[in-house]
Amino acid sequence: MEALGPAAKRFVVHWGEMGTRWGINRTVAQIHSLLYISPRPLNAEEIAQTLSVARSNVSTSLRELDRWGIIKVSHVLGDRRDYFESLRDTWEMIRLILEERKRREIDPTLRVLEACLEECETSKPVDSEVSERLRNMLGLFTTIDGWFREVMSLSSAELKRLVGMRRKVRKILRFGA
Amino acid sequence: MEALGPAAKRFVVHWGEMGTRWGINRTVAQIHSLLYISPRPLNAEEIAQTLSVARSNVSTSLRELDRWGIIKVSHVLGDRRDYFESLRDTWEMIRLILEERKRREIDPTLRVLEACLEECETSKPVDSEVSERLRNMLGLFTTIDGWFREVMSLSSAELKRLVGMRRKVRKILRFGA
DNA sequence: TGGTATGTTCTGTAAAGACAGAAACAACTG
DNA sequence: CAGTTGTTTCTGTCTTTACAGAACATACCA
Numbered sequence: 001m002e003a004l005g006p007a008a009k010r011f012v013v014h015w016g017e018m019g020t021r022w023g024i025n026r027t028v029a030q031i032h033s034l035l036y037i038s039p040r041p042l043n044a045e046e047i048a049q050t051l052s053v054a055r056s057n058v059s060t061s062l063r064e065l066d067r068w069g070i071i072k073v074s075h076v077l078g079d080r081r082d083y084f085e086s087l088r089d090t091w092e093m094i095r096l097i098l099e100e101r102k103r104r105e106i107d108p109t110l111r112v113l114e115a116c117l118e119e120c121e122t123s124k125p126v127d128s129e130v131s132e133r134l135r136n137m138l139g140l141f142t143t144i145d146g147w148f149r150e151v152m153s154l155s156s157a158e159l160k161r162l163v164g165m166r167r168k169v170r171k172i173l174r175f176g177a
Numbered sequence: 178m179e180a181l182g183p184a185a186k187r188f189v190v191h192w193g194e195m196g197t198r199w200g201i202n203r204t205v206a207q208i209h210s211l212l213y214i215s216p217r218p219l220n221a222e223e224i225a226q227t228l229s230v231a232r233s234n235v236s237t238s239l240r241e242l243d244r245w246g247i248i249k250v251s252h253v254l255g256d257r258r259d260y261f262e263s264l265r266d267t268w269e270m271i272r273l274i275l276e277e278r279k280r281r282e283i284d285p286t287l288r289v290l291e292a293c294l295e296e297c298e299t300s301k302p303v304d305s306e307v308s309e310r311l312r313n314m315l316g317l318f319t320t321i322d323g324w325f326r327e328v329m330s331l332s333s334a335e336l337k338r339l340v341g342m343r344r345k346v347r348k349i350l351r352f353g354a
Numbered sequence: 355t356g357g358t359a360t361g362t363t364c365t366g367t368a369a370a371g372a373c374a375g376a377a378a379c380a381a382c383t384g
Numbered sequence: 385c386a387g388t389t390g391t392t393t394c395t396g397t398c399t400t401t402a403c404a405g406a407a408c409a410t411a412c413c414a
Contacts (some may be wrong), residue, residue: 005297005300005304005307006296006300007293007294007296007297007300007304007307007308007311008293008297008304008307010289010292010293010296011289011290011293011311014285014286014289018282018285018286020200021200021281021282022199022200022282023197023198023199023200025371025372026372027372027373036310036314037306037307037310037311039306039307043390044390044391045390053373053374054373054374054375055374055375055390055391056373056374056375056376056391056392056393056394057372057373057374059391059392059393060373060392060393063392080381080382080389080390081389081390081391082390082391088310088313090313090314090316090317091317094317104198105195105198105199108191108195109191109195112187112188112191113188115187116184116185116187116188117184119183119184119187120182120184120185123182123183123184127182127184127185129214129216130182130184130185130214130216131184133213133214133265134184134188134214136265136267137213137267139267140267140268140271143340146343147340147343150343163320163324165349166323166324166327168349172342172345172349202401202402203402204402204403220360221360221361222360230403230404231403231404231405232360232361232404232405233361233362233363233364233403233404233405233406234402234403234404236361236362236363237362237363237403240362257359257360257361257411257412258359258360258361259360259361
């Protein structure tokens with residue numbers, strides 16, 4: 001088990017901190033970053049050693065990462081252990097993460113907003129004030145949802161191209177749709 | 178203190194839950210949603226009553242919301258109390274939130290990545306593997322940073338127009354930049 | 355000057371989340 | 385089959401975070 005170099009260590013620690021700000025478990029984030037920078041797939045034991053966390057903790061964290069779809073499991077001939085590695089394509093990773101967050105957060109919110117509006121408009125004293133605000137918010141999320149769908153339908157190569165077109169997009173915007 | 182209608186209550190509760198998923202304190206999120214749907218500005222006492230939370234909790238939460246720049250304080254003649262309301266423009270809100278998150282998360286991450294790379298490349302056995310991955314990640318964040326800047330420089334009206342142009346953007350993308 | 359209304363900061367407790375270690379489980383090996 | 389290795393799930397503890405209530409601060413008023 002080779003220890004991490006200072007740069008790698010710093011990256012992993014920072015990633016863990018950032019994770020917590022996004023509602024992602026620190027260990028999960030650390031493992032992800034470790035796998036991302038690791039030149040080769042690692043097994044659970046190595047991960048536990050390197051990060052000084054319990055083996056069980058690694059197990060559940062890996063499952064979470066798997067749920068996000070951003071790690072891969074591989075095997076070595078004659079070795080029963082699971083080896084894990086991160087996706088290399090950063091844009092693909094972002095895409096997957098956005099997809100999952102949409103599923104977990106945007107979709108439920110859309111449903112709740114619709115239900116609230118429903119309720120709001122069928123109640124006897126129709127509360128048009130509240131109803132209008134809810135409708136505004138629903139509009140926002142619908143639009144965001146649409147963008148997500150659009151972005152998610154792009155390949156990561158297309159995404160990269162789109163990103164490279166910032167200035168062009170801006171120009172179009174300024175000088176008329 | 179009029180209580181919340183069922184639709185409003187549901188919205189507030191959901192908003193609180195979503196907040197926690199984004200690393201935002203539940204009370205903070207609840208207060209924000211309450212102010213957002215409220216037809217009129219509310220004072221701290223009203224907020225505390227409506228949400229059944231301690232006055233002190235409201236105070237700190239409001240300060241946090243203020244830090245995000247998404248609420249406004251107003252006053253009524255002959256009333257010393259502070260009254261709070263949320264921004265109405267949902268896109269403007271999003272813009273402010275993204276701006277703040279960029280400041281808190283993307284900017285520091287860029288700095289860390291640069292420092293890591295620095296360290297990585299000046300160390301004796303230059304670790305080109307790690308260094309390359311860090312560079313990739315830095316590239317990703319640099320691009321994201323660029324988009325943020327771009328988006329943030331747009332007025333909320335422009336943003337809305339851009340959002341309305343999804344299909345057009347897509348077409349451009351498909352049929353050559 | 356003390357008294358009252360409002361707002362903020364501090365402090366201890368309670369709730370939630372993270373995690374280590376144990377136990378259970380599963381797959382393989384001789 | 386018992387023994388070994390690797391993995392997952394369970395359980396209790398520790399840490400962190402959220403929060404109520406108290407104490408404090410500030411401004412207005414009589």
